[in-house]
Amino acid sequence: MSEAPRNQPATRTIRVNYMARVEGEASLLIRMKAGKIHDVKLKIFEPPRLFESLLRGRHLTEAPDITARICGICPVAYQLTCAHALERALGITVDPMVRLLRRFLYAGEWIESHALHVYLLHAPDFLGYPDAIEMARKHPDVIAEALRLKKIGNRILTLVGGREVHPVSVAVGGFYKTPSKADLLSLKEELKWALDAAVRKVPFVAAFEFPDFEQDYEFVALSHPSEYPFNEGRLISNKGLDIEAGEYEHYFVEHQVKHSNALHSRLRDRGAYQVGPLARFNLNYAKLPKIAREAAQSCGLHIPCLNPFKSVIVRAVEMVFAIDEALRIIDLYEPPSVPRVTLPERPGEGCAITEAPRGINFNRFRFDENGILQFANIVPPTSQNQQRIEDDLRAFVPGVVALPAEELTLRCEQVVRNYDPCISCATHFLRVNLEQEGASEPARPGDGAC
Amino acid sequence: MLIIGYGNTDRGDDAAGILVARRLRDLGVDAIEHLGDGCALLDLWAAADGFADEVVVIDAMVSGKPLGSVRVWDARELRAAEPALRTSTHRFGLGQAVELARVLGQLPARLTIYGIEGLRFEPGAEPSLEVLRAVERVALELFRKSAAVVSLGETAS
Numbered sequence: 339m340s341e342a343p344r345n346q347p348a349t350r351t352i353r354v355n356y357m358a359r360v361e362g363e364a365s366l367l368i369r370m371k372a373g374k375i376h377d378v379k380l381k382i383f384e385p386p387r388l389f390e391s392l393l394r395g396r397h398l399t400e401a402p403d404i405t406a407r408i409c410g411i412c413p414v415a416y417q418l419t420c421a422h423a424l425e426r427a428l429g430i431t432v433d434p435m436v437r438l439l440r441r442f443l444y445a446g447e448w449i450e451s452h453a454l455h456v457y458l459l460h461a462p463d464f465l466g467y468p469d470a471i472e473m474a475r476k477h478p479d480v481i482a483e484a485l486r487l488k489k490i491g492n493r494i495l496t497l498v499g500g501r502e503v504h505p506v507s508v509a510v511g512g513f514y515k516t517p518s519k520a521d522l523l524s525l526k527e528e529l530k531w532a533l534d535a536a537v538r539k540v541p542f543v544a545a546f547e548f549p550d551f552e553q554d555y556e557f558v559a560l561s562h563p564s565e566y567p568f569n570e571g572r573l574i575s576n577k578g579l580d581i582e583a584g585e586y587e588h589y590f591v592e593h594q595v596k597h598s599n600a601l602h603s604r605l606r607d608r609g610a611y612q613v614g615p616l617a618r619f620n621l622n623y624a625k626l627p628k629i630a631r632e633a634a635q636s637c638g639l640h641i642p643c644l645n646p647f648k649s650v651i652v653r654a655v656e657m658v659f660a661i662d663e664a665l666r667i668i669d670l671y672e673p674p675s676v677p678r679v680t681l682p683e684r685p686g687e688g689c690a691i692t693e694a695p696r697g698i699n700f701n702r703f704r705f706d707e708n709g710i711l712q713f714a715n716i717v718p719p720t721s722q723n724q725q726r727i728e729d730d731l732r733a734f735v736p737g738v739v740a741l742p743a744e745e746l747t748l749r750c751e752q753v754v755r756n757y758d759p760c761i762s763c764a765t766h767f768l769r770v771n772l773e774q775e776g777a778s779e780p781a782r783p784g785d786g787a788c
Numbered sequence: 789m790l791i792i793g794y795g796n797t798d799r800g801d802d803a804a805g806i807l808v809a810r811r812l813r814d815l816g817v818d819a820i821e822h823l824g825d826g827c828a829l830l831d832l833w834a835a836a837d838g839f840a841d842e843v844v845v846i847d848a849m850v851s852g853k854p855l856g857s858v859r860v861w862d863a864r865e866l867r868a869a870e871p872a873l874r875t876s877t878h879r880f881g882l883g884q885a886v887e888l889a890r891v892l893g894q895l896p897a898r899l900t901i902y903g904i905e906g907l908r909f910e911p912g913a914e915p916s917l918e919v920l921r922a923v924e925r926v927a928l929e930l931f932r933k934s935a936a937v938v939s940l941g942e943t944a945s
Contacts, residue, residue, distance in 0.1 A: 454827075470888070471884060471887050471891060474891040478892050481888070481891075481892065482894075485831075489831055502828070503823065
């Protein structure tokens with residue numbers, strides 16, 4: 339790590355008033371004194387969205403459609419976590435083909451979300467472009483293929499979920515409507531193209547220049563005995579955590595910070611942790627299909643990967659997995675004999691965790707004998723990573739503080755984008771500008787998020 | 789002619805494009821409603837390739853002109869950062885979709901953008917009366933254009 343040059347002012351402030359190429363509204367503030375970090379604040383100023391309160395008093399069957407509205411990019415994560423929690427509370431088990439179809443739906447969401455983030459939002463950072471449009475002038479084939487990959491993910495959501503944004507087919511107990519085998523087969527040829535394209539793209543991403551930056555992370559992800567995790571498993575970490583979803587609130591605690599409208603989540607007595615692609619990859623590498631492991635190995639990506647900037651490669655590898663999984667499911671799928679289980683009438687309480695593209699999403703719900711929701715707790719991935727993002731900035735900035743102001747600001751934005759934060763989920767823009775004491779630069783307009 | 793109404797019916801005057809599409813359907817003209825995602829516009833334009841000689845997109849705008857004013861752009865003249873069309877909460881909006889399509893060589897042969905000046909974009913707000921009047925004017929103009937296209941097609945056949 340380089341030291342602050344002598345001609346730097348004693349106090350520097352990096353202020354990103356409108357963070358570009360993230361989903362949601364937030365700003366970033368970093369204050370330095372004598373070359374050392376004095377203060378780091380990821381300020382999420384998007385107003386609180388109050389979904390938990392909105393759910394109280396509604397019938398449990400309405401909940402998956404309401405929670406889907408939390409996010410336009412990862413609605414499936416919210417729908418399915420919600421449905422799983424309520425089904426556990428009701429003591430019902432869905433038809434195996436329903437489970438498989440839900441996994442197919444989740445694969446679609448990972449494909450569209452990762453394609454968007456890797457190629458349209460994050461790649462411009464590494465290649466030195468202000469946005470995807472400028473990148474497209476030099477790399478038109480990459481952007482055109484990324485859009486095609488995103489589209490196949492959206493087609494899965496439309497087919498299974500009824501529409502590509504905020505799908506409507508997921509029900510507590512199954513699906514309101516299920517597709518035929520022929521419907522799924524209609525996507526097979528395009529998914530075969532997508533698998534080939536996703537594999538070809540991994541070396542392109544792996545060839546980016548990555549800052550030399552590693553941290554001693556506690557990675558937290560779901561772990562299933564035989565599957566790379568989407569929708570169920572125990573919650574584990576590389577530092578000994580191994581719990582059921584129902585124990586989550588004993589180990590994790592949310593707290594409010596003055597500078598953000600989103601709650602920060604911490605591991606009780608341990609602090610910040612990391613969820614998302616890097617955590618899943620490091621904890622579940624052996625469960626990736628061979629084609630995804632080979633794609634990782636071929637570009638020198640090994641476990642443990644402790645460099646958060648390389649999460650972009652992991653996302654490209656996970657896209658290979660998600661497409662391969664979708665193709666596997668198409669071959670196995672038959673329309674479920676019981677598309678939707680009849681729900682018992684009884685009070686209940688239940689929890690679930692699933693893996694949104696950005697990391698784990700925890701839900702707990704309680705309802706009365708009439709099925710009316712009395713309590714809801716939703717902990718989205720961005721809340722879980724917020725403290726970790728601030729800690730990464732605290733560790734990263736001293737090593738690059740000698741960079742010119744504009745480049746330093748871009749590097750700080752890049753650190754935030756390593757986590758693909760979905761700020762709308764956590765409570766939409768991340769604002770950024772850089773100022774030094776006595777010499778401030780104007781705020782740059784943001785651009786980019788979808 | 790493929791007509792796409794673009795916007796959000798839950799954000800006051802941002803409903804303008806969607807309302808034009810709905811009014812055209814009332815008049816018996818096919819029109820698509822498109823909510824939000826700018827990238828998906830490229831898919832709609834690509835799907836129109838070979839089927840529609842002209843694509844028309846109607847969106848709300850904020851240009852400083854009087855409320856309910858209507859402006860028409862030829863997409864070849866539209867800039868990605870056209871400030872009047874930055875009404876979407878999605879930062880990749882219509883202007884960016886046009887520019888990306890241009891860079892990728894995916895612009896329709898003829899793409900016309902109708903902008904309807906709005907003022908109120910709060911969640912849950914009703915569209916302004918001036919915008920509703922403009923919606924009717926634009927819908928009737930597109931109805932006549934569409935009828936002329938059909939008429940020309942029948943003459944040709």
